[in-house]
Amino acid sequence: MPKTGLTAEQIKDRAIECTMERMRKFGYEKVRLSDIAKDLGVTHAALYAHFADKAALFDAVSERFIRDLDAKLERFCQPGARGTPLERITDWFVTLHKTKCEKVRCDPELYRAFNFLAVRQKVFVCQHLQSMDRQLMMLVKEAIDGGLLQGDAAEIVQLLFNATIGFHYPAMVVEYIDQDREPLLRAVLDALYRGLRDA
């Protein structure tokens, strides 16, 4: 029934892709709905059938990045994941850190948008935080069961997350993008593991 010959999902996807492309090229301030619509071969009003408003379109771009990141991190929590629980926690944090660094370097405009657009307290961001919490909780519980860490799982998750926040907090990732902080991140985690082993 759609006049464009594409399903609603396909149109949405293409709209998001066009938006990303224009954000990359011109910065998010200069992205116009009419341009996106033109790329898709529809009028700008048609976009409102798929997105509540312009902000929702931008959010969809951020959401895609966050979902990809979540999926990437999820792999370290799968039953088949290799390595000891502690190694997997380290891999999890290092991946979180490096993925954000990579995004800053390869997609600076997208990262800037993601950073700027009062993205905090949006639904998908809260979900991301919950998702990360759940993932870390799984890994930490495994470590506790294996006798590698001691204490309350939720508290340990809080502690690990906050002690490494400088390595994944958006503004700080940007600020220290020129430095290779991975070794420091690993050192922080190693010290914490030792300290939490016989708490």
Place this chain on the structure above:
Amino acid sequence: MPKTGLTAEQIKDRAIECTMERMRKFGYEKVRLSDIAKDLGVTHAALYAHFADKAALFDAVSERFIRDLDAKLERFCQPGARGTPLERITDWFVTLHKTKCEKVRCDPELYRAFNFLAVRQKVFVCQHLQSMDRQLMMLVKEAIDGGLLQGDAAEIVQLLFNATIGFHYPAMVVEYIDQDREPLLRAVLDALYRGLRDA
């Protein structure tokens, strides 16, 4: 010789105080040199005998806060300071954290200015970073000498500072101002001490 009857230092001090007062009342965007000058009973051009430019006046405000903070932290490094080296490191970090929280709550406009005005990489900020590094280094060395920590002092300082950066990084202090994170900060430090005791 001055026509105002005040020494250069006094004029400077009063200028800084007036600036702070107006920043608090109206926000730093609305501070005008001509208003400051009027408060002091001189023309705006006279201010240029004391400050290189408007930014230098604003910097002086931030500098004052930072110097006070440095002095406060310095106390934990004095020979007469009470407590074990590790307790003093904890006090040092907790003071750093709480002082910034207090500033955010009591002087939000000043903190915002301090945060906004590309304050990074200014001379007095670098000095502050160096000063903190030196202070922490002293405390860590004492802890190492006392057998409470093991490893390279400079590396340990780096590690402690970065693992607690979420508790003193300006933007994050503001973001989490509603939460009492002091217990979490202490927990992070305790875990690190244990992990760095038998590195």
Place this chain on the structure above:
DNA sequence: TTCCTTACATTTGGCAAGTTTTGTAAGATA
């Protein structure tokens, strides 16, 4: 029914004017 268009209301952004504020130079006063 879903997705789209046309037509229109509302909001935002950009530009040119005038005004204020910032910064500088030359000279006056203690």
Place this chain on the structure above:
DNA sequence: TATCTTACAAAACTTGCCAAATGTAAGGAA
């Protein structure tokens, strides 16, 4: 000599207007 004033140049900040972009409603095509 150090500090200040006057006078002026340069930069940044309003204001008002118009064009462009966003958002909405009513109705048309698959």
